[in-house]
Amino acid sequence: MAKDKPRRPRAEPPKGFRDSFGADVTERNLMLERIAAVYRLHGFDALETSAVETVEALGKFLPDVDRPNAGVFAWQEEQVPGGGSGDWLALRYDLTAPLARVAAQFRNDLPSPYRRYAMGPVWRNEKPGPGRFRQFYQCDADTVGAASVAADAEIIAMLADALEAAGIPRGDYLVRVNDRKVLNGVLEAAAVAPEQAADVLRQVDKFDKVGAEGVRALLTQGRTDESGARIDGVGLTEAQTAPILAFLTARAATNEATLANLTAAVGGSTVGAEGVAELTEIAALLAATGLGPDRVVIDPSVVRGLGYYTGPVFEAELTFEILDDKGRPRQFGSVAGGGRYDDLVERFTGQKVPATGVSIGVDRLLAALRARNPAETTARGPVVVTVMDRDRMAEYQAMAAELRAAGIRAEVYLGNPKNFGNQLKYADKRAAPVAVIAGADEAARGVVQVKDLILGAKIAAQASVEEWKSQPAQVEVPRADLVETVRGILAR
Amino acid sequence: MAKDKPRRPRAEPPKGFRDSFGADVTERNLMLERIAAVYRLHGFDALETSAVETVEALGKFLPDVDRPNAGVFAWQEEQVPGGGSGDWLALRYDLTAPLARVAAQFRNDLPSPYRRYAMGPVWRNEKPGPGRFRQFYQCDADTVGAASVAADAEIIAMLADALEAAGIPRGDYLVRVNDRKVLNGVLEAAAVAPEQAADVLRQVDKFDKVGAEGVRALLTQGRTDESGARIDGVGLTEAQTAPILAFLTARAATNEATLANLTAAVGGSTVGAEGVAELTEIAALLAATGLGPDRVVIDPSVVRGLGYYTGPVFEAELTFEILDDKGRPRQFGSVAGGGRYDDLVERFTGQKVPATGVSIGVDRLLAALRARNPAETTARGPVVVTVMDRDRMAEYQAMAAELRAAGIRAEVYLGNPKNFGNQLKYADKRAAPVAVIAGADEAARGVVQVKDLILGAKIAAQASVEEWKSQPAQVEVPRADLVETVRGILAR
Numbered sequence: 002m003a004k005d006k007p008r009r010p011r012a013e014p015p016k017g018f019r020d021s022f023g024a025d026v027t028e029r030n031l032m033l034e035r036i037a038a039v040y041r042l043h044g045f046d047a048l049e050t051s052a053v054e055t056v057e058a059l060g061k062f063l064p065d066v067d068r069p070n071a072g073v074f075a076w077q078e079e080q081v082p083g084g085g086s087g088d089w090l091a092l093r094y095d096l097t098a099p100l101a102r103v104a105a106q107f108r109n110d111l112p113s114p115y116r117r118y119a120m121g122p123v124w125r126n127e128k129p130g131p132g133r134f135r136q137f138y139q140c141d142a143d144t145v146g147a148a149s150v151a152a153d154a155e156i157i158a159m160l161a162d163a164l165e166a167a168g169i170p171r172g173d174y175l176v177r178v179n180d181r182k183v184l185n186g187v188l189e190a191a192a193v194a195p196e197q198a199a200d201v202l203r204q205v206d207k208f209d210k211v212g213a214e215g216v217r218a219l220l221t222q223g224r225t226d227e228s229g230a231r232i233d234g235v236g237l238t239e240a241q242t243a244p245i246l247a248f249l250t251a252r253a254a255t256n257e258a259t260l261a262n263l264t265a266a267v268g269g270s271t272v273g274a275e276g277v278a279e280l281t282e283i284a285a286l287l288a289a290t291g292l293g294p295d296r297v298v299i300d301p302s303v304v305r306g307l308g309y310y311t312g313p314v315f316e317a318e319l320t321f322e323i324l325d326d327k328g329r330p331r332q333f334g335s336v337a338g339g340g341r342y343d344d345l346v347e348r349f350t351g352q353k354v355p356a357t358g359v360s361i362g363v364d365r366l367l368a369a370l371r372a373r374n375p376a377e378t379t380a381r382g383p384v385v386v387t388v389m390d391r392d393r394m395a396e397y398q399a400m401a402a403e404l405r406a407a408g409i410r411a412e413v414y415l416g417n418p419k420n421f422g423n424q425l426k427y428a429d430k431r432a433a434p435v436a437v438i439a440g441a442d443e444a445a446r447g448v449v450q451v452k453d454l455i456l457g458a459k460i461a462a463q464a465s466v467e468e469w470k471s472q473p474a475q476v477e478v479p480r481a482d483l484v485e486t487v488r489g490i491l492a493r
Numbered sequence: 494m495a496k497d498k499p500r501r502p503r504a505e506p507p508k509g510f511r512d513s514f515g516a517d518v519t520e521r522n523l524m525l526e527r528i529a530a531v532y533r534l535h536g537f538d539a540l541e542t543s544a545v546e547t548v549e550a551l552g553k554f555l556p557d558v559d560r561p562n563a564g565v566f567a568w569q570e571e572q573v574p575g576g577g578s579g580d581w582l583a584l585r586y587d588l589t590a591p592l593a594r595v596a597a598q599f600r601n602d603l604p605s606p607y608r609r610y611a612m613g614p615v616w617r618n619e620k621p622g623p624g625r626f627r628q629f630y631q632c633d634a635d636t637v638g639a640a641s642v643a644a645d646a647e648i649i650a651m652l653a654d655a656l657e658a659a660g661i662p663r664g665d666y667l668v669r670v671n672d673r674k675v676l677n678g679v680l681e682a683a684a685v686a687p688e689q690a691a692d693v694l695r696q697v698d699k700f701d702k703v704g705a706e707g708v709r710a711l712l713t714q715g716r717t718d719e720s721g722a723r724i725d726g727v728g729l730t731e732a733q734t735a736p737i738l739a740f741l742t743a744r745a746a747t748n749e750a751t752l753a754n755l756t757a758a759v760g761g762s763t764v765g766a767e768g769v770a771e772l773t774e775i776a777a778l779l780a781a782t783g784l785g786p787d788r789v790v791i792d793p794s795v796v797r798g799l800g801y802y803t804g805p806v807f808e809a810e811l812t813f814e815i816l817d818d819k820g821r822p823r824q825f826g827s828v829a830g831g832g833r834y835d836d837l838v839e840r841f842t843g844q845k846v847p848a849t850g851v852s853i854g855v856d857r858l859l860a861a862l863r864a865r866n867p868a869e870t871t872a873r874g875p876v877v878v879t880v881m882d883r884d885r886m887a888e889y890q891a892m893a894a895e896l897r898a899a900g901i902r903a904e905v906y907l908g909n910p911k912n913f914g915n916q917l918k919y920a921d922k923r924a925a926p927v928a929v930i931a932g933a934d935e936a937a938r939g940v941v942q943v944k945d946l947i948l949g950a951k952i953a954a955q956a957s958v959e960e961w962k963s964q965p966a967q968v969e970v971p972r973a974d975l976v977e978t979v980r981g982i983l984a985r
Contacts, residue, residue: 010549012597012841015570015582018543020595026539027529034526037519042897044875044904044923047518051510051628052544052584052614053566057502074545074582076568078507090507090566092544103512105504112922114907122544136543147907151886155905158894289887290894349504383536394643395781402650402782405534412536413647415606415639430604431536 017129018136024380029367033120033140035166036361040118040142043159048117050099052124056089058102060348074126092124096141097345097358104145104356105349114147120363143358145345150279153313153341153357154286160317160337160359161296167361168370169319174336177300178315180280181340183248184304186273187266190244193237200235201245206304208249216249217242244268251301256284259299266301279313313357314340323372333369337361382432383410384487387425388418389440396444400437400483407484409491428454435487439480448477451486456493509621510628516872521859525612525632527658528853532610532634535651540609542591544616548581550594552840566618584616588633589837589850596637596848597841606639612855635850637837642771645805645833645849646778652809652829652851653788659853660862661811666828669792670807672772673832675740676796678765679758682736685729692727693737698796700741708741709734736760743793748776751791758793771805805849806832815864825861829853874924875902876979879917880910881932888936892929892975899976901983920946927979931972940969943978948985 014020021029037047056075073091080087093099096119104115120140129135142159144152157176164174184205193201204219211219218224220242223234237245244266251262260281267273280299287297303316319333339359346354384404386397397413404411414424428436438450457474478486506512513521529539548567565583572579585591588611596607612632621627634651636644649668656666676694685693696711703711710716712734715726729737736758743754752773759765772791779789795808809829814822831851838846876896878889889905896903906916920928930942949966970978 009841009843010552011547012550012594013547014543014550014594015545015547015580016578018545020543021539021541023538023540026541027533030526030539034522041519042900042902043893044877044902046515047513047522048515049513049518051506051512053507053510053616053628055503055505055507058504058506060502074568076566086508088507102504102506112919116904124545136545144907148909149886149907151890151905152907155890155907158890286887286890289891291891349501351501385536394641395778398643398647398650398778399781399783401535408534410534410536412608413643415636415641415644415647417640427604 015135017127017134019134027380029138029363032167032363032367033138035168036140036163036363037118037120039159039163039166043116043142043155043162045116045118045142045159048100048103048119049121050093050096050103050119052092052122053090054093054099054102056091058349059091059093059098060101072126074124094125095123096121096139096360097143100141100143100145101345101349104354105346108346108350113145114152115145116142117145118142138363140361140363141358143356145356146354147357148355150282150313150341151286153279153315154283154290156339156357156359157283157297157313157315158287158290158292160315160339160361161292163361164317164337164366167366169366172295173321174296174317174319176297176315176317177303178280178283178297178313179299179301179303180276180313181310182272182276182279182312183263183267183301184276186268186270186276187244187248189270189273190266190268191237191241193241197235197237201237202304204235205245205249208302208304213246213250217246220245248301252298256294256299259301260284263299263301276312283313309342310340311343312341314338315359317361319369321373323369333372335362336366336369380432381434382428383412384435384437385424385428385431385433386411386413386437386439387421387428388414389421389438390444391418393439393441393444397439400439400449403484404487407488409484409487435490437483437487438475443477443480447480449480449483451476451478451483451490453490453493456490507627509619509626511626519872521630521855524659524855524859525630527660528632528655528855529610529612531651531655531658535608535634535647535654537608537610537634537651540592540595540611541613542585542588542595542611544584544614545582546585546591546594548583550841551583551585551590552593564618566616586617587615588613588631588852589635592633592635592637593837593841596846597838600838600842605637606644607637608634609637610634630855632853632855633850635848637848638846639849640847642774642805642833643778645771645807646775646782648831648849648851649775649789649805649807650779650782650784652807652831652853653784655853656809656829656858659858661858664787665813666788666809666811668789668807668809669795670772670775670789670805671791671793671795672768672805673802674764674768674771674804675755675759675793676768678760678762678768679736679740681762681765682758682760683729683733685733689727689729693729694796696727697737697741700794700796705738705742709738712737740793744790748786748791751793752776755791755793768804775805801834802832803835804833806830807851809853811861813865815861825864827854828858828861872924873926874920875904876927876929876983877916877920877923877925878903878905878929878931879913879920880906881913881930882936883910885931885933885936889931892931892941895976896979899980901976901979927982929975929979930967935969935972939972941972941975943968943970943975943982945982945985948982 073094075089075091077089078086122136123139124136127135142156157178161176165171188198204216208216215224219234220237221234221239223232225231247266251259251266253259253262260277263277267277284299303314316335317337318335322330323333325331337359341357343353345356386401388397401411401413414427416427434455436452436454438452443449453474460474565586567581567583570578570580570582614628615631616628619627634648649670653668657663680690696708700708707716711726712729713726713731715724717723739758743751743758745751745754752769755769759769776791795806808827810827811825815825817823829851833849835845837848878893880889893903893905906919926947928944928946930944935941945966952966
């Protein structure tokens with residue numbers, strides 16, 4: 002009975018996990034290496050922590066989590082003498098929590114300030130969905146122990162360089178910079194009560210969607226949305242909304258003008274003035290290192306995630322349009338963000354340690370580059386040396402070795418060679434640009450057949466029967482000319 | 494009371510896990526990338542599976558495990574509607590089990606044979622100990638679906654190339670090749686009963702330690718070891734040991750002679766003759782691709798792990814001596830191994846799929862290179878631009894940016910600049926080769942001070958007071974000559 006037969010395991014990864022093949026892996030690694038090179042050039046050192054941390058060390062920094070350990074993959078170690086500790090362990094959910102642990106653990110050995118970069122997968126135990134994965138890459142750089150906004154400015158400039166190194170040309174991205182303290186100052190200038198602040202921030206965050214008038218309505222008496230639904234307002238007076246709207250619409254043609262608008266918006270607030278001073282200093286530092294408004298601008302509308310940060314914040318967005326699944330043009334949006342934050346090391350040591358950092362969403366950045374240049378990502382496979390005569394395998398291996406010695410990616414067909422059609426189908430599946438064919442007849446005459454598969458595919462699609470029969474995509478050359486012939490075809 | 498205060502989290506990773514810093518990370522990545530380049534040149538494609546698999550898909554292939562899930566880090570997903578599946582999940586313990594799952598899952602889409610490489614961390618839930626870690630790197634290449642020993646020969650040749658690409662010069666490593674079938678044939682020729690086979694293999698495995706006479710004693714009546722302890726023998730007759738010892742000592746000056754010895758050792762065994770024929774074909778294929786006995790030899794003494802494999806097996810060892818912790822010279826030993834195995838895809842699909850592969854122990858290989866060339870691993874830090882005058886931060890950032898634009902790793906000191914001594918201590922901790930110093934006086938005169946910290950350290954160690962005072966390690970140059978001056982010092 003079928004029931005008695007042990008069920009075969011399902012050949013699939015857990016829900017929300019995926020595999021990456023070929024060019025997907027090598028392109029991501031190349032991008033990570035290019036970004037890392039920029040980080041290193043700026044004096045940042047690599048750090049690679051283990052994937053597993055104690056739940057205690059990770060802390061509970063994940064947003065929107067009400068159950069303990071929810072959002073992370075966690076398990077308890079067995080408690081065995083001399084072995085497992087009984088500790089709760091978990092997969093890291095970001096690269097910042099492990100940095101905090103390292104900065105505390107090695108505080109006497111690490112240089113201070115400590116500039117480090119880290120890249121690798123992180124894991125989130127979230128409900129999987131289309132395009133939402135439970136393992137993804139982060140690529141971070143942080144400076145721990147530097148209170149000066151020069152550290153923020155450095156990371157902002159480095160982010161712009163990193164995007165260009167990753168393949169986004171100047172003009173196709175913009176880093177927008179804001180400061181949490183300016184927002185605090187604006188709330189102060191608007192006399193927003195502390196218990197109202199969260200509600201106000203939630204409405205301010207809708208600026209990109211509903212515009213200035215929409216936010217004004219939401220902050221006062223509420224509004225009716227497109228579907229006719231009534232949305233309650235926060236209940237501020239019109240007068241109170243003035244500094245907030247002045248803040249949201251402060252971005253002007255130049256950083257100087259934006260900063261002047263912000264100075265007006267924060268009124269007499271001390272913390273607000275401090276924020277404007279920080280942004281002024283950042284703008285000056287960026288200008289000194291040659292980063293103009295084509296790359297970085299002061300932009301008060303950057304509010305996302307402000308709650309987490311304590312000072313300067315920034316976000317990089319791609320400014321070119323791509324086509325979505327339905328062929329409609331849309332902005333690609335944000336690919337990186339960061340800012341200044343506290344409490345990094347404090348929970349371990351009790352000492353406040355200032356820190357600032359950036360995180361680049363590598364998978365999003367790769368998706369953007371592909372959406373823009375789909376042609377460039379068509380990876381070319383290896384040259385395939387076919388097997389006409391099983392006894393001459395050593396000679397086929399020698400041909401592949403010669404091609405490799407010339408730097409040409411090459412492989413011998415290693416399946417059952419009986420059916421030659423299967424070999425050409427294999428070459429096709431491998432996206433091979435060239436097939437090498439050499440049977441007993443060729444060996445006797447000291448020649449090889451070299452088949453240009455790309456030209457061959459074109460001819461097969463377009464040629465007349467006569468053209469097809471003349472086989473212009475296949476040449477017979479002396480065995481000694483194999484490498485040169487292949488090189489010539491690949492250079493076309 | 495202290496008891497009421499919440500305990501601060503411990504700033505340490507879980508036992509058996511560790512962090513990698515700076516050059517440790519970049520050197521490993523560089524080695525992985527060099528090995529990957531060799532794999533790609535041979536037509537192997539990258540595969541990156543997720544770190545997490547279902548326990549069901551991973552199977553229980555870990556050796557020496559009697560409890561379910563022992564040896565792996567595993568946990569059960571919560572069962573929630575629309576979310577967690579209640580499945581048991583686990584961290585992968587090697588890169589082969591995920592390959593099996595992928596080869597089964599995508600069997601209709603992948604080319605066949607499928608050549609893939611994979612590199613990344615794996616996790617073992619083992620008792621941690623000195624030098625034994627629960628997360629470590631593997632770097633594998635496997636060919637799935639090729640029954641021909643040409644696939645084994647290709648991987649053996651590729652391993653030799655990969656070791657050279659990783660920085661092991663020819664002559665400093667040797668790949669030793671054996672075949673599981675030869676050993677089976679020898680046991681057949683020796684008329685070893687099936688129930689004795691495991692015992693015999695255990696003794697054979699001690700050949701490297703106790704030598705031929707030791708193994709002979711262990712296979713027959715037993716022996717007394719150095720401590721005087723009596724070790725029981727397996728109870729074979731002297732006649733039975735003859736083919737086994739002929740096998741163990743079969744390695745001769747040439748592969749031809751070794752193969753002749755093996756043919757004699759397997760006597761009339763069919764499977765043994767098959768094994769010798771496989772080794773003969775591998776030797777011919779390797780010779781055809783130019784791999785001489787300085788790189789690869791047939792060596793029957795490669796027995797470790799033979800139980801897992803079904804055909805050709807091989808191991809790469811480093812042949813140079815290093816000094817151990819106590820300064821005594823010792824052989825470094827094995828850094829890579831592999832062979833042909835079955836049952837890869839079968840447990841998923843019911844179909845036998847032949848496979849062969851290699852795994853390089855990247856961490857061991859790195860340790861070997863460092864043990865050999867300790868000097869080369871002293872990483873140089875960035876140029877440090879010191880801060881004499883906080884108000885001139887923009888100018889210091891501009892200097893660092895200029896240096897970077899010339900490809901020179903550079904950073905501005907971002908700690909509290911008040912104490913200049915701290916800045917030089919920082920530069921020392923960073924292993925900075927050069928410090929740039931520019932105060933108000935230098936700015937007024939349009940110059941900068943450039944300090945050669947490597948020469949400076951030498952002078953501090955050796956110079957007289959007069960030499961020291963003359964400060965030959967520090968030069969004052971026009972501001973415009975900053976980059977050229979630093980470049981000149983770095984080129985020394």
